[in-house]
Amino acid sequence: MRRTGDLKLIQELNRFIILDTIRQFGPISRSDIAKKQGISPTTVTSAVNELIRDGMVAEDGTGESKGGRKPIMVRFCPDGKFLIGVSITNTAITIAEMNLEAATKQKKIYPVKAGLVSDLIIQYVLDSIEDFLQSVDDVSRCLGISIIAPGIVDAASGVIRFNSKLRLHDVPLIDMAEKRFGLKTWLDNDANAIALAEKNFGGGLNANNLLFVTVGEGVGSGLVVNGSIFRGSRGGAGEFGHTTVDRSGMRCDCGNVGCLENYVAWPAIYSGILSAVTRGKETLVMDLADGDMTKITFDVFRQALHQGDQVCQDIVDEIASYMSIGIVNLVNLFNPSLIILGGEMIRDNQVLFERIQKQVMAQAMGTMVEGLEFRPTVLGADFEVKAAAAVLLQDVFHFSL
Amino acid sequence: MRRTGDLKLIQELNRFIILDTIRQFGPISRSDIAKKQGISPTTVTSAVNELIRDGMVAEDGTGESKGGRKPIMVRFCPDGKFLIGVSITNTAITIAEMNLEAATKQKKIYPVKAGLVSDLIIQYVLDSIEDFLQSVDDVSRCLGISIIAPGIVDAASGVIRFNSKLRLHDVPLIDMAEKRFGLKTWLDNDANAIALAEKNFGGGLNANNLLFVTVGEGVGSGLVVNGSIFRGSRGGAGEFGHTTVDRSGMRCDCGNVGCLENYVAWPAIYSGILSAVTRGKETLVMDLADGDMTKITFDVFRQALHQGDQVCQDIVDEIASYMSIGIVNLVNLFNPSLIILGGEMIRDNQVLFERIQKQVMAQAMGTMVEGLEFRPTVLGADFEVKAAAAVLLQDVFHFSL
DNA sequence: ATCACTTTATAAAGTCATTGGAAAAATAAA
DNA sequence: TTTATTTTTCCAATGACTTTATAAAGTGAT
The missing domain is CATH 3.30.420.40 (ATPase, nucleotide binding domain)
Known part of the structure; x- marks a missing residue:
């Protein structure tokens, strides 16, 4: 069933626009946000306060006055929330905790032994994620898990349709991960995710x-x-x-x-x-x-x-x-x-x-x-997990009409 | 500036969802629309009444009772509004008045003489549209004009970038048409428009x-x-x-x-x-x-x-x-x-x-x-103007998130 | 035939995110 | 010091939605 219009929708949309404005143009004053996006100052104030409560935005001193009260600048706090990026390849499972700018906070590489295929590799992926989650504190601030894998991947249904080397066929990975960890999970093809990461964090x-x-x-x-x-x-x-x-x-x-x-x-x-x-x-x-x-x-x-x-x-x-x-x-x-x-x-x-x-x-x-x-490419060594992060961040924050 | 969330937005969105539901599943009762889309019955009632005022929907007798009051069925009225579709080719300008289902109401073909290129062909197109508009009554019910042309077309800015046979280069056709006729105008490439028409009115x-x-x-x-x-x-x-x-x-x-x-x-x-x-x-x-x-x-x-x-x-x-x-x-x-x-x-x-x-x-x-x-292809003889219609209707009514 | 219950449609009241206007806070300029 | 300006916030109003209540119009069992 398609999403219908209600007050929650416009609030979400405006929150996103305001957060995105702060991320791109911050530090910026509430007043400037209102002018830039054509949203009333009142709305901006209440949205910003909520974003501050969520830890995604913080006040950042005062700016230069333009003839009146000095503006209180607000800036984006990329560490306010975090996400788990997972990259599956033929040789290793790479897992990282990253912030909202896809900067790596911690990272572990779980080597894949030759011959580890089919159900076994999937089990290994899930076990590795469980192990990694031990070292994460405050799961409530976690936006979710984003997994990328080679092969034919159906991102919408969260299924790995086909991967010949790892012998995967119709694996409902999102379902499995969400059930086991209780965290919202994303899944996409690796090359596509890298392309998106290059666009969002790279030169594009x-x-x-x-x-x-x-x-x-x-x-x-x-x-x-x-x-x-x-x-x-x-x-x-x-x-x-x-x-x-x-x-x-x-x-x-x-x-x-x-x-x-x-x-x-x-x-x-x-x-x-x-x-x-x-x-x-x-x-x-x-x-x-x-x-x-x-x-x-x-x-x-x-x-x-x-x-x-x-x-x-x-x-x-x-x-x-x-x-x-x-x-x-x-x-x-x-x-x-x-x-x-x-x-x-x-x-x-x-x-x-x-x-x-x-x-x-x-x-x-x-x-x-x-x-x-x-x-x-400009993504550097962490390109795999950055790519995973890009998929999640795009879906959560790119809410444009 | 990107569109922000306000009450008008949710209303537009819901109106569209309701109209689309009636178009696809009608005749249908108000109550069934509410159930199908998860919108409250009251909202559906007021939206439907407005759509009836606009002439896009009409009541259509009563349906079978399912154990209570008989439902009043409503159906889509494709003739409630109309649009002008224009196709530019090397040999002719085809213009048609079409309803909301892209059914042709009237159509004229304006032949293009050999050698009519560059500024002259553009003038000819605009003059032809003016001539055609004479035979249209009640312009207030007109959604706008949709033009398709071969060559490289920038739909977003409404400019024909390049067409070698007609010797067109950076022609701001949308601006010209909107200024002259006071009707909102769309412009797109012909093959792309046909593809869209095949999807929306054809087999796809x-x-x-x-x-x-x-x-x-x-x-x-x-x-x-x-x-x-x-x-x-x-x-x-x-x-x-x-x-x-x-x-x-x-x-x-x-x-x-x-x-x-x-x-x-x-x-x-x-x-x-x-x-x-x-x-x-x-x-x-x-x-x-x-x-x-x-x-x-x-x-x-x-x-x-x-x-x-x-x-x-x-x-x-x-x-x-x-x-x-x-x-x-x-x-x-x-x-x-x-x-x-x-x-x-x-x-x-x-x-x-x-x-x-x-x-x-x-x-x-x-x-x-x-x-x-x-x-x-299944579009038949009017495929050119149907394609033009598809572009406009997609933009006006396909408002999904 | 009557009564209890459903279904449909609408009216009235309540919810909530937005807006506009006014007030408060803070500062520059006169 | 006074005035004007900018920034921020409070408050009432707006308006589109939802919930609740009501009326209309039916079904079906007793």
Whole structure:
């Protein structure tokens, strides 16, 4: 049943607008808030008092007088409430306590042993959260738990629909967590959440249409559309790795032909190295792997690349070319105003970054590249839990009409 | 300045919810509306009375008693208000008066002479609207004017950013129309508007993520995302024709390589015919064009295709293959629940429709095709003005939180 | 046929978040 | 010191909603 209009609704809306104004423009006086948002001073006063009681806002001395009584400034208190961010990956469960600005207060990493899949991994996630909650005091100030996970995730119903590596299928994670901990819980896909975090805490503050692309062992993408995460009809949107870039290319596991992933992900890199070696090329990779083919890993490749190995650089050139085609398609379809590139392949690799940027700017349609910006990720080490926080904060506080 | 919460807001919201309930479930009693939406009976009574005064709702006899007083049924009156829909194309300005269900009351077509471009075409549009308004009585019941146009359109600011054929560049059409006619005016891109109309008046009632693809002389697409039109950051989203499907393909005017449009639009078809003829193939096209190459038009091609010409059918097969690749990309990126195919090429061409459908279902990712539907357009002859109406009605009445 | 009970619609009274006006507090300028 | 101005807060009024009460119009059992 859809939400109907009542007094509670307008109060919530105005409280949010006022809090958001303080967060963005604070320290600010009550009077200025009223003027800025067209809300009566009386309403602002009562709202601010309530926000102070809640601990989300505090008075902060007096400001400069403009010819009369000095204004009492109020400022945002990001530590007034907190939230628990949880990131599930194939190798670790990362859990953090964060404040309203997604600043980490404490963080624990629970390693995932190989082979821990299906029901067991879910149990492990829940047990880890329980353990983490022991070290949290004053649960009453906790807004809730926000979980992000790779794979196909139905955020609306709170179900992990599908994750092949962790062997998850239709796991009602929100229900399980809410029942066990009594805290409101959110769930979303990791790449989408990162895209939202880049928008809200990263460089994309004014970008309502933002594209996040990650290149590492695989490729992934997250999409922010009209200011919120775009999930598609069943949470499966953004399978950027499986867009066709070469009609006459190789067949992919997914049933399609010439998928991007086949040209830029680790298996493609690996076979590129092998083929170079077979052709008798010299490469640092073989030295680093002690001449043992089976010891060639993504990390070895990265090392060799960093040391200027020509074979690896050629492979990266090839990747740049394919990535650009894929991103051009995205630009022509979505017309984003900002593209953020991340992932192990791009980190510390200015050349790849610039090559992709240049090629996309040249090949995408003229009207699409006007004002189009490229940026590297800026979230830093805590990006996973920050992403989880972004999902929760967006839902709780972004209450605009 | 963002809208703040006041009493007017909750009233508007509730009026909308009640009107929408009557429209969807009517005839319905006041009491049932209250139960269905969780609004108090008193509020429903007063809202319904106001809607009756406005002419948008009417009482409609009594219903069956369920053990007490007989309910007075109320129903939606789509003719209570009307709107003006305007469609601008390269060949004609179509204007219609429509009711709240986008049913056409009267319609006029103002032909566009060749060479009428730039300022002149805009003047012609405005003059045509003025002429049309003469035949409309009771302007006070008019919700406004909704205009759709091809090209890059910035719906938010009401500006036609760019249209190459009509030579339009940054035309502030909404401002011009509102000043001249004193009626609130809307403006949007044609393909996007059609996509929305297909959702609201066509087969896509429950599809919140819907994709509309048209294949004719060119290709176009419109996108409905989370229930509303997706426009991108500057109104340029959905340039489906310029997505790369062949990395090693031919260079396109747009600066990119292997764009879909180069393989499926009229110039590609034309050169396909020529190449077949050069290779000495028999084709009806030459007969229909009296052996004159320059007389080969899209219509001639369509006729030959309809008469079963093999050369034309081969070309259509090729088109199906390319279109499918492009649509698979869209499906993997957007995860829509419904794809609607339209345009001259697909109309009356069940074979093409089915071939595309089959290929997309086979090649898109498994999780994306679960529950994915294909449908032909259902809007009929008035689809252009219906599309314009959809834009206005969505904005005026879709007021959900 | 009568009486008890339902259902529907509306009227009257009560609730509550907003607003506008006035008062209080605090300060600058004359 | 006096006056004007700005900021904050108190208070009554507004208005859209809800609850409660009432009237109208029915059903169904006795």
